Amino acid sequence: MTVTEPVPETIAASDVPLLEVVDLHVGFRTDAGTVNAVNGLNYKVDGGETLAILGESGSGKSVNAQAVMGIIDSPPGFIPKGEVLYRGTDLLKLPDDERRRIRGNEIAMVFQDALTALNPVFNVGWQIGEMFRQHKGMSKKKATAKAVELMDRVGIPGAADRVHAYPHELSGGMRQRIMIAMAIALDPDVLIADEPTTALDVTVQAQIMDLLAELQADTGMGLILITHDLGVVAEVADRVVVMYAGREVEKAPIDELFAAPRHPYTEGLMQSIPRPDQVTRRLDPIRGAPPDLLRIPPGCAFHPRCPYAKDRCRTETPALRTISTDPLRSTACHFAEELYS
Amino acid sequence: MIRRTLQFIPVFFGATFLIFAMVFALPGDPIRALAGERPQSESVNQALRAEYNLDDPLIVQYGKYIGGVLQGDFGTDFRGRDVNEIMKDRIPRTAKLALLAFGFEIVLGLSAGVLAGLRQKGFADSLVLITTLTVISIPIFVLGYMAQIYLGLELGWFPVAGIQQGWKSYLLPAMVLGSVSLAYVARLTRASLAENLRADYVRTATAKGLSRRRVVGVHTLRNSMIPVITYLGVDLGALMGGAIVTESVFNIPGLGGLVFDSIVRQEGTVVVGVTTFLVIIYMLTNLMVDLLYAVLDPRIRYD
């Protein structure tokens, strides 16, 4: 259930997970106090697997990705606690230059808005080729040839002509393909895609997701998909981690999550999107707004917005726990059994 | 590109006409002013008026004058001397002063700006911010006098005034002339660098596994330099025009001094000649920067 793609030997060879995040905390010091963006996050990804991290903006999902990549601005960001294990090695303890060699080589990232994420003053071929020049010491000419090859592979028509184009000269979908080409240039084992389709038109969104799935099938890399879009999750993810206020509130295989959410927040998310199988149902958005990360509510962070909240929820922070009825799933709700059985 | 160059033409005629009009159309009869208190015969007056087309409508006078300027002829003064000749000795002095100031501005301004931009909120940053603000706040003639007294007289590091000691004489005035621009360049570089360091593409470059040196030196600096180079280009022209005050404090016989003497002597044609020359230089550097801008930033296209 968790692994749907055939996994090449090289990646899944050992028992150690490809990437594992253990009790990760990330904070930002600001004038107004410390913003607790991530407060104890745990997950694993193996080769060939797609893990979706789902949450609203401000849920800490993107900060988590930056912490894994090691690109958090520090100061003001800091990681007080936690481990990011890549093949068993804690990246957070590595010296800077070793960490840097992993970035782009082993773990790569695709960003949300390719227009701002690509450097406006260099052409796209130069930017893709830089991966080869800097990490592999390739000549400029060979690197450009490789860039054309990659652009071809991510489905850019007329790659040889477009290799000298600047980012602003390409369409949104093409730019995102360039970002992807750059990320997969060195065959990374883990690809983190942070809202890769949010800035794009709906039709283009599907093409980009297809491309990511196709590339994953070819290379067997682990894919971490960070999104707020349940539709995107439904299409490609194997497993889902739902985040709220920097904490994980529910973890489940994708089908089961959709079939039967086990946390009031997930349930609320499901009810706020239209579903073709429930034509008559009224859309029911979650009340209230996401919490201020400077002042996360005590107890269960979701309680001010939760329709089922009881006194216990206001005082006691629920831990993520396996539900007795289903060992594959876990939830951070005190009353999961009572609510969903 | 071509459109940009074409836009330059009306601005050129507009600006030179404004100067021409300011000097010649406004109150006062230049011929009478030339004579000063002395009486002057009517026939001499008539001859001079004809010589300088003073009886033509202003726009015709301007047309005849600017036709000459376009052929490199800045006219003659009321005493019959060639304005080109008068300017010839003085241009290199002002140019030397401006270029030297420009050098200070680039070397010190850029280094201070980069230093401050990379270590935001650090000691160097605060130091640069405060120093530059102080320098900007002290009017250039006050700064000039202070430099003269303390660096020139008390410490004796530099010649105090005049140009008797060759290029050395230009050092102190150039520093003073360049100081304000230097401060602007430092602040602009700092702000631009700081802003670009927060840009998304810098995060991408880091995520690509590039070294910090490369992220800053190649990805950030190139973008940050776009506004700075624009400013530098505009400023080169402005330094020539702004040298008036410095030249007067340090007693350097350049174009600024010439404008002054000519104003005092009511030599309208010399004032117009020098001012027009400086405006042309200023506009040409502006135009060059605009074109350079398009080269630096591929997003800009003047079509």
Place this chain on the structure above:
Amino acid sequence: MTDTFDSAGLTETADPADAMRVEAYGPGEPGGLGPDDDKVRNASLWSDAWIQCRRRPLFWVCLFIIAVLVTAAVFPGLFTSKDPRECSLRNSLLTPSSEHWFGTDLQGCDYYARTVYGARVSISVGLLVTFIATFVAIVGGSIAGFYGGISDSIIGRITDIWFAIPTVLGGIVLLTVLEDRFDRNVITVSVVLAVFAWTTMLRLVRSSVLAVKEADFVDAARALGASNFRIITRHILPNAITPVIVYATITVGVIIAAEATFSFLGVGLRLPSISWGLMIAGADDRIRTFPHLLLFPGAVLSITVFAFILLGDVLRDALDPKLR
């Protein structure tokens, strides 16, 4: 920066960083705001800015200096009981003492009294020029930015032409030729300085108006049938004004320095006016032997300019949400 106005162009007197940052101030993201939301949001921008400013000691230092200067400009008698024009050659060129805090000048006038009375010229020229220039800039910039097309081109070209004349050079020429017809007083000097001071600010207003024009609340106001004049004055300007206010504050300082420079060069105010620039010019040859003649007016002048420029800086930091 791609179009007819080149907002990258800068005067030699203006802070380039401000002109460059026009876009940065931006009016925020035009979200799904109703026609009245812009006022609410605008109010919160100002109250946020106030909270930011209040916390910074520099803000209070600047305000204090400016308050003292304005008081000295209006009621110089509060600061000195001496008459700056009551001079006696017997007291010529005294160095600072308890009797004459700043010493005396060549004519034997009390230098402290003259410095105090000099504030009036500086403050009035600074404020008057900034007021005129801002007014011209707001009217011209709004028209150019809002209507675009031919009016934009015409205003753009006129701005380019004036921008091409360096301020010091143009000011010297204009002040000299005007001398025959008008008295050299605060008004004439101010008008001449204003003639050269509006260009950068107009470009600033224009690009700011252009940015705000696209916001949804402007469309909403238009859909509700508001007139163009009402849209500009009630909806666009309040949201486009922040960079102008910052720039205008800095301009006051820059103009005060410019007035002093012109007076120093002998093309600005003339004796018997009392101006810091004139005091320094009068000190000219004797500066080496009597440095107090330069230092006191020079320092007060610099502190004044400093206070206005720094206040502009503080305001910009507070009003620019991107810097938080």
